[in-house]
Amino acid sequence: MSTTSAPTAGTAVGHRVIGTSVRRHEDDRLLRGLGRFADDVDRIGQAHARVVRSGSAHAEILGVDTAQARSVPGVLTVITGAELAGIPPIPIRLPRGDEPAESLQPVLAVDRVRYVGEPVAVVVAEDPYTAEDAAELVVVDLRELPAAVEAAGTKPVATLEAGYGDVAGAFAAAEHVVELELEVGRHAAVPLETRGLVAEYDVAARTLQVWGATKVPVFNRGVLARMLGMPQERIRLHAMDTGGGFGARGEFYPEDLLIPWLARHLRRPVKWTEDRAESLVALNHSRQQRHRVAAAFDADARLLALRDEIVHDNGAYLRTHGLLVPELTIGMLPGPYRVPAYHAAVDVVLTNKTPCGTYRAPGRYEGTFAREHLLDVAADRIGIDRAELRRRNLLRADEMPHVRPLRALGTDVVLDAGDYPGLLRTALERTLPWRAEAERLRAEGRTAGFGFAMFLEKSGLGPHETADVLVEPSGLVRVHSGGTSLGQGIETALAQIAADRLGVDYTSVRVVNGDTELQPFGLGSWASRSTVLAGNAVDLAAQAVVERARQVAALMLDVPRAWVEQDGAGFAADGRRVELAEVAAACAPGSRYLEAGVAPGLQARRVFEVDHMTYPYGVHVALVEIDRGTGHVSVLRYLVAYEVGRAINPALVEGQLLGGVAQGLGGAVYENFHYDEQGQPQATTFMDYLLPTAAEVPGVVEALVTEDAPSPDNPLGVKGAGEGGITAVGAAVANAVRDAIGLSGDVGHLPLAPRRVAELAN
Amino acid sequence: MSTTSAPTAGTAVGHRVIGTSVRRHEDDRLLRGLGRFADDVDRIGQAHARVVRSGSAHAEILGVDTAQARSVPGVLTVITGAELAGIPPIPIRLPRGDEPAESLQPVLAVDRVRYVGEPVAVVVAEDPYTAEDAAELVVVDLRELPAAVEAAGTKPVATLEAGYGDVAGAFAAAEHVVELELEVGRHAAVPLETRGLVAEYDVAARTLQVWGATKVPVFNRGVLARMLGMPQERIRLHAMDTGGGFGARGEFYPEDLLIPWLARHLRRPVKWTEDRAESLVALNHSRQQRHRVAAAFDADARLLALRDEIVHDNGAYLRTHGLLVPELTIGMLPGPYRVPAYHAAVDVVLTNKTPCGTYRAPGRYEGTFAREHLLDVAADRIGIDRAELRRRNLLRADEMPHVRPLRALGTDVVLDAGDYPGLLRTALERTLPWRAEAERLRAEGRTAGFGFAMFLEKSGLGPHETADVLVEPSGLVRVHSGGTSLGQGIETALAQIAADRLGVDYTSVRVVNGDTELQPFGLGSWASRSTVLAGNAVDLAAQAVVERARQVAALMLDVPRAWVEQDGAGFAADGRRVELAEVAAACAPGSRYLEAGVAPGLQARRVFEVDHMTYPYGVHVALVEIDRGTGHVSVLRYLVAYEVGRAINPALVEGQLLGGVAQGLGGAVYENFHYDEQGQPQATTFMDYLLPTAAEVPGVVEALVTEDAPSPDNPLGVKGAGEGGITAVGAAVANAVRDAIGLSGDVGHLPLAPRRVAELAN
Known part of the structure; x- marks a missing residue:
């Protein structure tokens, strides 16, 4: 993957380094x-922890027999949920206030396990090998229960609604109504560095140090302090270098209590490093939603209303993100458009799968796919150019700031500044040759398609x-x-x-x-x-x-x-x-x-x-080719046009965008946490969970970073750039695939894996 | 050793904890x-250093052969002075500006060694045993030079003078002139915990951490930074718990450069722990002075003038204290007395012995001995009671503040507040029974004596x-x-x-x-x-x-x-x-x-x-008994009366005083760093260097802490209490021994070791 807009190299001299691509x-x-990553931290005298995890998706715990594990030479202790009886479940970091407390995850399961991978016990030994071997000897006596694997038909734990205007009236009066059923598959951040923690308790000073936490260390320190019953000022968290965060790393997981608790309990440093198989069932999953999305248009193809009914599969528990992802989905779904009436409802369903949290562009990746795929289908049905449909409905610069009667992350949605149609025009002009290329390829008998999607991000x-x-x-x-x-x-x-x-x-x-x-x-x-x-x-x-x-x-x-x-x-x-x-x-x-x-x-x-967020926006454009035999989707060219207000370091912004595209392709085409009917995860190695590699990422990804609409809400005028590279990948690739195949309907669901694409194409 | 004024026990409640003896x-x-002491610090991957020290007191270095040491398996490096060529000698912490630069100590000797114990090379190995064994294999080729062991007759490296008034005229006009030659022996702080250092260099952050430094870590960080050529902000010093400081620990020694330098050089943590034999030749010595002290009195036994000619044996180099001890000696010598004319000169002589620095009450222990022993001899010669002589000459409360045209530690000497005669009266009244006890013992044929000494301290x-x-x-x-x-x-x-x-x-x-x-x-x-x-x-x-x-x-x-x-x-x-x-x-x-x-x-x-110091003061009183056969001095009773302005925690003050008395007895009776004619130290173990133990310290030491004269120079009114327990021990014990033996002259020198006392007594 290369970028066509090379960053300015070298060291800036003097006073104006903002805006230059200095070296990192x-x-x-x-x-x-x-x-220095978490696993690089070693403390003198450290012991090693291994988490014993449930092999069942749903079962009653009849007993946990640790005797055999305890008897292994070198084992220091084995802790089960019973020993942590006084410790509350992991709290929600961004609570709305209406989350059911019984849906929170305990540090160690006590009466029941609810997903494969749920921590049941922890073994600490002199070395990691002994710990892992002894963990195999912990006998968890289970009575199997039926596993809820499909969200559909399961009673929601919460239903969130958002909207404004007379949606029913608008749909009744509409000239055109388009409704689709779309699904986004279960995938996740999957940082290449698995998690790790080292904790050390100083008995003399009664202080605790933890290495490895990141993302929100001050918040996590507070949670840890409350759960351990220590003043937070006696805990010091050291964030380390990280091999990928993306929303998942650094949230408070069961291990974030377990390892410090063990260090204090044993009065020895304790180290834990997650292995890959653990990581794929332990780290937050994300994205899995089913949308029944509909739009109503007048005769001029102007949007009258937007409606979405969503089922959000959150896995077994509400983790630290609580109801954030479904809330953000419906808070951000109208995107950059003028939507006179809107209603969305999301049923949050708990299933016997790994619990879910945020993943880069949470809710927007899903919602953007639903909306932008809907708009492509609608344009075709109405008989209007796909770009023209958007132009008519995008908010114009003279309509800014635009106050939308919705909430996102607990703040009012005030779209601050921007020229949405202008950026779309620029992006489509720049990719005009790609359309020609698609035509050429088709003329050669190949299955090529051009797709794009507009998106709104939030930041700050x-x-x-x-x-x-x-x-x-x-x-x-x-x-x-x-x-x-x-x-x-x-x-x-x-x-x-x-x-x-x-x-x-x-x-x-x-x-x-x-x-x-x-x-x-x-x-x-x-x-x-x-x-x-x-x-x-x-x-x-x-x-x-x-x-x-x-x-x-x-x-x-x-x-x-x-x-x-x-x-x-x-x-x-x-x-x-x-x-x-x-x-x-x-x-x-x-x-x-x-x-x-x-x-x-x-x-x-x-x-x-700052009171409310700032809203960057952008356009993704994809040129794809499909192998009709295998159903494999190749992304030939890709453009991200993104308005960031002000780029402190353009190379960093471009890096964010290009990395986002690569990651977005995973969810669009490759990655899927499939479960069998008993709730057994089927993707527990990188042989089954398919991350895009250099071979799958297009050779050319263009980043077009604009600074035309500095945010009026902060003195630097900046808008966040961490997520815009991923937000519309699912949408743009789906639209390009649909274009390539020439579907009149929708692609149905992501990822557009070969079997699925082959079915659509043949 | 116990104290008769028990501290208030327990925890103070509420608002007035100052002044109570709460638990530490x-x-x-x-x-x-x-x-957690320096040797308790361990870092992952640490190597161990051993310093190769000179076995000669004075010699030319012809070569250092490290080949054999380097070939020992486990040895990581051997460094000699040649490798540290660019590094300057250790600077003086409190320079006057007139110290000769060539007298400063290099980190490792290059051309010449100047005392037994001087660092010549350093070996680093995987474990301390290998390092120590390999250090024995470093061959230092030396050409012996004559060693200067006696200060007398050696050319001084500096001569300091202080004084005011017409001293010669006063002596010429005096009714009584008394002159003594007195010596204080070479002894030192000898903390029971030897020194130790651990240093770790972070290659990624280019930062250095050092554990073990204490006393003046911020200053030492600056020295280390300059010597290493690093910004000081990239160095972090962690002071540890310490088993005794007393002026010697925490100054910048050769090892304070060596160990961090090695850690940076090897990119591995390096640990060094001094052994006892090293410590006794490496840590600052102190105290060794010869005084030719004289006083002139009028017919009423009022002091007309005081005069002192001093030879200060500073060992081989000027270390971080530079000329501080001789300067303080002459700046503080007049003590709490009204001295109309004063002159003192001190020749600072370098000898081929361990370099000297401060030791608790530097200059005052020596000067107080000289002055107070002189006053006792003078009183006897004049035919006046020893206490009465002092009463006539002590500054009175109505003479405070008393500006004395001298300098101490670079500040003007302004005696701030106090009732010197009042405290002497209190101390002598309280110890009246001891005089009676001395009489009783003498009546039994035992050799008992009563002695006291008044002193002035400085602090703050x-x-x-x-x-x-x-x-x-x-x-x-x-x-x-x-x-x-x-x-x-x-x-x-x-x-x-x-x-x-x-x-x-x-x-x-x-x-x-x-x-x-x-x-x-x-x-x-x-x-x-x-x-x-x-x-x-x-x-x-x-x-x-x-x-x-x-x-x-x-x-x-x-x-x-x-x-x-x-x-x-x-x-x-x-x-x-x-x-x-x-x-x-x-x-x-x-x-x-x-x-x-x-x-x-x-x-x-x-x-x-604060511009100038505050001056606490006190009285030491001793009751001793001498075994005329062995010459052994037993201290039967001891009182320290000390005015501290305000005691934040009286138990801590008393602890300081009692510890000071024990330590002071060492220099008064037991401790002596004796050297032979070739400059070979004769006291290199605790078999030869005699620290007072519980058996030697009197069973009863009374601490009389007064708070009658709060310092006007600071809002809390406090004066320092760290040194007053030791200042006058040499003086009071010498006076008591003289009293016991009934000497008409002086005791000559400290320590009053058995052989010396037996000579005096028989």
């Missing part, structure tokens, strides 16, 4: 093989984020951010933001993320919030540092403060100049420039607060 | 065996100290102090100070000392400065926290700020109340009480600054 700070260690979820900026007397700058580093390059982006404000080179800025001791307040990195929230917090803190520095510089230069100008990495007045490093030194205790009663050090902590 | 925070871990050296106080939403309080924990109980004292100001229980305050990451600004613990400097810094920071909390509490209670009263661990107004913990929670990001643009968190960092 992270690469300094990652490319030298010096990244508040309510706030905190950052500390410190200038050291050496001139080095430190940023302690509440964001976390999940591979997205946030260390570099935050360094660029601080560097611009402070006038220093970005390479002299060191960003520490996800250390709860250094930054006790952060809300973490998720929901494409980091550049918006953490970025603007860094900007505010750096501004405060500059203001303080200006004050001290005025004392040093013996001039009124108003005379002092920031000048690169220093301050000038009256023909003289002091460097920022000198100003930092002048803020140390004992300096004659440090005023009495003022805290020493050149540093500031600031909070950036 | 430190004991929670130390008494449970959970203290500035220029500043920094503290952070943070209140967590749980209500727990954290203090990040620049002081360091050397066993003196500083964690408890600082917790008491913070607790009183914040209205919380002191057990909820956690004090972290000596972590350069958490507190980058501290100047450390030495010179009896911590309670004064760090204590007042904590008090200021806690006050700032209270003021901020009051502001937020006013918002929470919706009343004007002036209405809000601090009320225990909370704030009250208008009949309502909020707890401090609630206020802390209200300072978090997202709180509606957190004003825009204000840093979140309830915390403050403050600096306490």
Whole structure:
């Protein structure tokens, strides 16, 4: 996979590093093989944990016999649910308030197991091999119960509704009504690095350290503290480098309690590293939804109303995301269109499968597929060009900001800024040759198709984020951010933001993320919030540092403060100049420039607060070819056009987009967590769960990053870029496949696996 | 050893914990065996270092052959001085500016060795046994040079002078002149825990961590950074628990560069633990001085002038203390007396022995012995009671503050407050029965003596100290102090100070000392400065926290700020109340009480600054008995009367005093680093270097802590209490021995070892 818009290489000089594609700070260690992942952490005297997991999808636990496992030499302890009796189930991170408490997952199952892979016991031994062998000797006595595998027909645990306007009236009065039944398959983030944790309890200080947590370490620290009955200030979480986050990693899982609990219990460091087979049943699944989606149009093909009835298969429990994915699905479904009336209802169903959570672009990947596939079918049925149908219905720039009477992630949906039709036009103009190429291929007798999809993203979820900026007397700058580093390059982006404000080179800025001791307040990195929230917090803190520095510089230069100008990495007045490093030194205790009663050090902590999200948007365009014999879908060309408001580092944005496309192809064509009728997972290795490899990802993916509509809601004008690369892949590929085959109806469901495509094509 | 003034036991409740003898925070871990000393630190993959030391006192290095050592399996490297060619010698921590640079110690000797024990090379191996064995195989080819062992007759490296008034005129006009030649033997701190270091270099982050440094970690970090050529912000020093500091531990020694350098060089953690034989030649020695001290009196036995000519044997190099001990000796010699004219000169001589530095009460132990022994001899010669001579010459309370035209530790000597004659009277009244006991013993034919000595101490050296106080939403309080924990109980004292100001229980305050990451600004613990400097810094920071909390509490209670009263661990107004913990929670990001643009968190960092020192003072009284046959001196009873201004925790003060007495007895009677004529140390084990044990320390040591003269120079009114227990032990014991034997002259020199005492007595 290559990109046709090459990032600007090299190191930016001076004051305007925002907007340039400087090299990543992270690469300094990652490319030298010096990244430090959870499994790289070792503590003296550590023991090793192995989780005993249910082999049944649904069964009553009659007893857990640990005697044989305990008797293995080297086994230190075996813990079952009974020993954790006082510990509550794992709470929801973003609760609505209406989640049924009985649907929460216990740390270890007690009376009943509800999915294959559910933790039942944990074995700790001197080495991981002994732990794994002994775990095989834990005998879980089960009475099998019927397994609910299909969501359809199962009683929902919750039903969420959203909407506005007279939907029934609109449908009754419509000239055209189109209704489809569409499904998105069960797939998941599947980061290549499995999870891992190391926990160490300091008996003397009564403090606990945990390595490996990431995404939301400050929040997780609070959960862990409450579950362990410790003050949260005595727990320190260290986020590590990560081989992929994507929504799944870093949420609070049973192991996030188990491993620290064991370290405290045993008074020894305890390490746990998930293996692949575990990961595929333990880490959050996602996406599995069935939509009965319908649109009503007038005679001019203008949308009158949109309606969706959704069944959301959430697996066995409500995990930390609670009802977030179904809520986001219906909150974001109307996308970038002018939708006068809307109603959606989602039945959240629990099944005896791995519980679900968010996965990059949660709810939007699913909803965008439903809506954009519907629009293609509708255009054909109405007899109007697919792009023209969208143009008529997209919100125009002069309609911005557009307040939509919906809620997303607990905030009002206010579409802030943008030119949706303009970006669609640009994307389609740019890919005009692809249409010609499709025609050429068809003329050669090949089955090629052109498809596109428009999408709306959301980013920059508040309510706030905190950052500390410190200038050291050496001139080095430190940023302690509440964001976390999940591979997205946030260390570099935050360094660029601080560097611009402070006038220093970005390479002299060191960003520490996800250390709860250094930054006790952060809300973490998720929901494409980091550049918006953490970025603007860094900007505010750096501004405060500059203001303080200006004050001290005025004392040093013996001039009124108003005379002092920031000048690169220093301050000038009256023909003289002091460097920022000198100003930092002048803020140390004992300096004659440090005023009495003022805290020493050149540093500031600031909070950036925001009420609602900012909404980037984009277009995906795909050129595909289908092998009618095998049903295999090849994506020949792919374009992501994406409006981000302002790209701090365009190469990072493009990296996000290209990675998103690769990942989106998985759900569109390859990946599927299939279960048999007894609830036994059928994809428990990478032989069965098909991640797209370099061979499957198109050779050319174009990223067209635009900065035409800076967000008015934050000073940097940025919008999140973490998810736009994946959001419309399912939709665009499905539309291209439909186009290639020449279907009059819909593709039915994702993934468009060979057997399915062959059926559609023949 | 017991104390007759028992500390108040138990936990203080509520608001007035200052002044009560609450249990030590430190004991929670130390008494449970959970203290963490340098040798308790282990890092994964650590290698072990062994220093190759010179066996010659003075020799030219012709070559160092490391080939055989390198060939030992398990040896990772052998480093000699040649490999450290670019690294400067160890700098002086408290330079006067006139120290000769060529007298500084190199990290590893290159051309010449100058004392037995000087580091010549270092071996690193997979385990400490291999390292030690291989170190024996490093062949240092030496050409022996003559060793300077006696300071007398050796050319001084520096001569310091101090004084004022017409000394010659005073002596010429005097009615009585008394002159003595006195010597103090070479002895040292000898902490029971030897030194140790662990260093780890993070190749990815280019950061270095060092465990084991203490006393002045922030300063040492700066030295290490400069010597390694790294920004100091990339180095983190962690001070550990310590088994004794006393001035010697925590200074920057050759190993403090070597071990971190090796860790960076090898990219592996490196550990080093000093053994006892090393420690006795490697750790700073101290005290060795010869005084030719003289006093001139008028007919009323009033001091007209004091004069001292001193030879200070500093060993082979000027270490981090530079010329501090000789300077302090002459700056403090006049003590608590009215001395109209004074002159002292000290020749600092380098000899081929272990270099010297400070040891608890540096300069004062020596000077107090010289002065107070002189006064006893003078009283006898003049024919006046020894106490009466002092009464006539002690500064009176109405003469305070007394500005003495001298300098001590770079500050003006301003004796701040006190009633010197009053404390002497109290001490002598209290020990009247001891005089009677001495008479009784003599009547029985035993050789008993009563002696006392008055002394002046100094404490609270500035220029500043920094503290952070943070209140967590749980209500727990954290203090990040620049002081360091050397066993003196500083964690408890600082917790008491913070607790009183914040209205919380002191057990909820956690004090972290000596972590350069958490507190980058501290100047450390030495010179009896911590309670004064760090204590007042904590008090200021806690006050700032209270003021901020009051502001937020006013918002929470919706009343004007002036209405809000601090009320225990909370704030009250208008009949309502909020707890401090609630206020802390209200300072978090997202709180509606957190004003825009204000840093979140309830915390403050403050600096306490002070221009000159504060001067506590006291009296030591000893009752001794001498075995005329063996010459053994038994101390039967001992009193320390000490004015500390204000005792934060009286039990801690008494602990300091009693420990000081035990240590002082070592230098007075037992401890002596004797060298032979070739400069070979003769005391290299505890069989030869005689530390006082429980058998030698008197069964009863009384501590009379007074708080009659709070220091006017700091808000808490405290004076340091770390050294007053040792300052006058040599003087008081010498005076008591002289009294017992009935000498008309002086005892000549310390220690009063059996052979010497037997000579004097027979």
